[in-house]
Amino acid sequence: MTISCQAAMESAKPLEPFNYEPKDLGPKDIEIAITHCGVCHTDVHLIDNDWGISSYPLVPGHEIVGTIAALGSEVTHLEAGQRVGVGGQAGACCECEQCEKGQDIFCGSSIYTAVHDFGGFATAIHVDSRFAFPIPESMASEIAAPLLCAGITTFVPLRKYVNSTSKVGVIGVGGLGHVALQYANAFGCEVTAFSTSPDKSDEAIALGAHHFVNSKDPAQMEAVAGKLDFILSTVSADLEWGPYLGALAPNGTICVVGVGETITIPAVPLIFGQKTITSSLIGNRSDFKEMLAFSAMHNIAPRVEVVPMSQAADAINQVRTARLGHRIVLENK
Ligand SMILES: [Zn+2]
Numbered sequence: 426m427t428i429s430c431q432a433a434m435e436s437a438k439p440l441e442p443f444n445y446e447p448k449d450l451g452p453k454d455i456e457i458a459i460t461h462c463g464v465c466h467t468d469v470h471l472i473d474n475d476w477g478i479s480s481y482p483l484v485p486g487h488e489i490v491g492t493i494a495a496l497g498s499e500v501t502h503l504e505a506g507q508r509v510g511v512g513g514q515a516g517a518c519c520e521c522e523q524c525e526k527g528q529d530i531f532c533g534s535s536i537y538t539a540v541h542d543f544g545g546f547a548t549a550i551h552v553d554s555r556f557a558f559p560i561p562e563s564m565a566s567e568i569a570a571p572l573l574c575a576g577i578t579t580f581v582p583l584r585k586y587v588n589s590t591s592k593v594g595v596i597g598v599g600g601l602g603h604v605a606l607q608y609a610n611a612f613g614c615e616v617t618a619f620s621t622s623p624d625k626s627d628e629a630i631a632l633g634a635h636h637f638v639n640s641k642d643p644a645q646m647e648a649v650a651g652k653l654d655f656i657l658s659t660v661s662a663d664l665e666w667g668p669y670l671g672a673l674a675p676n677g678t679i680c681v682v683g684v685g686e687t688i689t690i691p692a693v694p695l696i697f698g699q700k701t702i703t704s705s706l707i708g709n710r711s712d713f714k715e716m717l718a719f720s721a722m723h724n725i726a727p728r729v730e731v732v733p734m735s736q737a738a739d740a741i742n743q744v745r746t747a748r749l750g751h752r753i754v755l756e757n758k
């Protein structure tokens with residue numbers, strides 16, 4: 426079979442049509458006929474080789490949803506025609522110490538989608554069946570696709586650090602932040618959205634925030650000083666961290682999931698408030714299953730714009746140049 430894709434043939438080049446012959450299905454692999462694939466800012470980083478891990482031709486796409494077209498001889502937990510999703514990890518050894526601890530994300534043999542193999546801007550993909558997750562019946566495929574990245578990235582740290590009495594801040598109301606606000610609300614928290622765009626206030630409240638803070642306004646930042654137990658930073662810009670440390674209550678935690686260049690932390694407020702800066706990287710296989718079930722139960726729905734797969738190059742340009750408050754999802758018709 427031939428898989429038709431949209432690929433960057435060199436670093437930072439526009440996507441163009443590209444075909445490849447996949448390797449034969451291994452016994453644990455499945456072939457997915459892709460119906461939808463979300464577009465993420467990470468795709469831009471990979472196309473541009475910003476992290477020095479890209480190889481070309483590079484087929485982006487790590488928010489993959491489709492139906493199972495073929496199964497390897499040892500795959501018994503999935504069936505042909507079933508709807509499944511694949512996120513940023515498409516394989517691991519499943520035998521090493523990290524895998525055995527359920528921390529397969531840290532497996533030294535991890536296969537990152539679109540990095541170690543071709544990604545989901547394509548008609549099909551072959552992946553390890555253990556990294557393909559059934560999509561809940563009630564969840565539309567275009568909603569499931571961004572949840573496999575924006576969803577898992579924000580769900581995992583919130584589940585780990587907050588409970589229903591937590592006062593939670595979310596920095597950014599963009600591609601990640603607009604999903605994080607929904608989760609924080611669904612976890613029963615009192616939610617504060619931080620944004621540099623005051624015009625995002627109504628949207629943030631509609632998504633589940635109880636309060637909105639214009640982070641460019643020192644008086645508004647001062648008004649939340651010492652109030653929050655946990656802050657999730659979803660923006661990819663470098664931030665001035667002092668005011669956010671100030672917004673934390675003693676023993677509070679800031680978790681960074683947006684990828685900036687550097688994190689510069691003032692030491693005194695960190696130490697005197699005994700505060701924590703941490704991070705979170707997508708999620709393990711068990712996390713994906715929990716995230717999908719929780720999202721279906723609580724109707725977590727990323728805002729999406731669905732466009733044909735043939736418009737992938739244009740979609741990448743939009744994600745590259747605009748600060749979108751929603752996710753673009755490519756669709757194979
Ligand atoms: Zn992503």
Ligand SMILES: [Zn+2]
Nearest residue numbers: 518521524532
């Ligand atoms: Zn492993």
